[in-house]
Amino acid sequence: MKESTLKKKQKRLIFRSAMLLVMAGLVVFAVVSSLGGEDAVIAKGEKAPNFQLKKFGTDETVDLRDLEGKGVMLNFWATYCEPCKDEMPYMEELYDKYENQGVEILAINLDSTDIVVERFLQEYGLTFPILRDESGQVMDLYQIGPIPTSIFINPEGEIVEQVRGALTLSKLDGYLQQITPE
Amino acid sequence: MRQINCECGHVNPEGTVLCESCGKPVEGNQHIDGNEGEQLLNMRYDGTARRSQTYNRTVVDKVWNFFSSVKVGVWLIVTTVIASAVGTIFPQEMYIPPNVDPATHYQDQFGLLGQIYYQLGFHNLFTSWWYMILLAMIGISIIIASIDRFFPLYKILKKQKPKRHETFMKKQRVFGRTESEDVDIERFKQNLKKQRFKIFEQDGHLLAEKNRFARWGPYVNHIGLIVFLIGALLRFVPALYIDEFVWVREGETAVISGTEGKYYIENKDFILETYDENDERFQDAIQNQGAPIPKNFQTDAVIYERVDDIVPGKEPELEVLKEASAKMNQPIKFEEFALYQASYQLNEFSEMTFKIHDKEDEDTNYGEFTVDLTDPKTEYELGNGYNVVIENYYPEYEMNDGRPVSVSKFPKNPAFVFNLYPPGESEPETSFLGIGANIDASGDNQYKLGLVNFDVRDVTGLTVKKDYTLPIIALGGAIFMIGVIQGMYWNHRRIWLQPKENGVWIAGHTNKNWFALRRDIGKAVEGTRIEEPVDQFEMKS
Known part of the structure; x- marks a missing residue:
């Protein structure tokens, strides 16, 4: 019992x-x-999802996967976004220096017409690569809310930092240093 | 485990209120069901030991007992109901205008209360973690409370014996003594059988019982609720449930959100039909409304499947899957998805045609050109020596510190800065043109540009749905309903008969509808010389 x-x-x-x-x-x-569902894919330490976009003004396409081994900065912007206008010159200023060190700056534009982008580039004298995401697919993929938003990806292809809002020159410099290959 | 030996010889587990075998009240346990000092017995769960109220040793037991309590369950439900009601006082965040900051919106619109509402997080109540946890706790409470009550009840009703203790008989609500030498027990049994009672016998004691299955109604009902909740829970799994939205402009092809880039939709045409104002049948209604009344919203569309490797951003290779129209409540269905007509925007500019004329004379015409607003060219050669260069384009212009800027990429309020090169000239004439604005930059232009024509297009908004959880939710609802019917339309009735030296005792019990039980007994005692028992509860009051 x-x-x-x-x-x-x-x-x-x-x-x-x-x-x-x-x-x-x-x-x-x-x-x-x-x-937590929404930020599951895009988060610090996650692998940055691949995409392919055309470089503005050329027929050349850029595959994110092909850039592994380099640090990559993605900057989502548009001509109708005021804070974007402030930070574009900083990217232009630092682009050459970091390109030599193996960091690629890709500014992904979300406008729908070519002419506004062309005029903007002329006005600001920008020379670094601009990618066009007319359909907004890459923006959706990276779950971009308000612009500008910048994403910093290290040479291993992992997201190191996601910054919402405009960057200052010194902050941009700091983030780019973080993703510079050794 | 302490055990209780009843005088009938049955061994009851701890916490028993009425002996499992003979029904005799167990001394010292009557407080559990509140029987102390009462004339009638509380018959819930037939006085069996509910385990939750007996074992309370480990943490697991304590958690289990917490959820097993009906009192706790009721409080959880009351709390949830109150919280849900509070969530409807002001609009939830998803229903406020999309371009306002909720931090200030609630305060501006609803004052101090609105601010408190926002700061306490009620603007996102129905998706907040604590609301989800409340719902989950109700679910857990339902499961545990059911387990703790169903099994003991099932067992005791299976185990019950016809031979009952005198106290048990006397303390039933329906009870009667008959003192007579010749009661016709056989006739009594026959009468009961005619009324579909099942008869059990033990040493001359009788138990007649029918519709025991009605007692399982609440538990079937709870199983339905749990299935329903699980169905709702599965909506978080994207493989089973998708609820997205897609905007497509006429003539454009867009990827369908929620399909991971596999399917595209082309908007051939968006149609908005209204009721005919000249039709007598509708005239009154239209006049009352003061505006046209829509009759049909429709998107004629082509659905494509992407056949190459899916790389977001890459130019897709598309194959036509089907051509169809989405109307209200008549979605376009393809594979596991359905597209519902949900929204629209009319009359977005798509093309604008301008002509060059003398500044002073609008009737002159030096040539026309048409600007496609989805892709304006930088330069338009008119063929007669006149050239127009688009110096700047603002899809939705606003003035900001005296300078035009665009606030979006959609041509809702387009404006241009044109440089006009007359034949042979290398210095352009600059002018700014928008809707309702035509400004000569230098003030001494010879020519002027004028808008002569424009084309508009519509934008359609479609909801993208995929739902595999609906059958599960429907099944839960059906089981729920079966449980309700089972418990509502049938009543569990029991009648006990105890032979005495001089006559018989009769007691009856039902879980509801006492009147019908007494009628059953009334029919059963017909012609048996057994006296009809009385309702002791009614007698008392």
């Missing part, structure tokens, strides 16, 4: 623990997927 009672008790404990664990698991799943 005593032994069977003990066994019963043990069985009950195992049953209750298992039920509670399963239910706790479901709850954690629900809460995590409802709260």
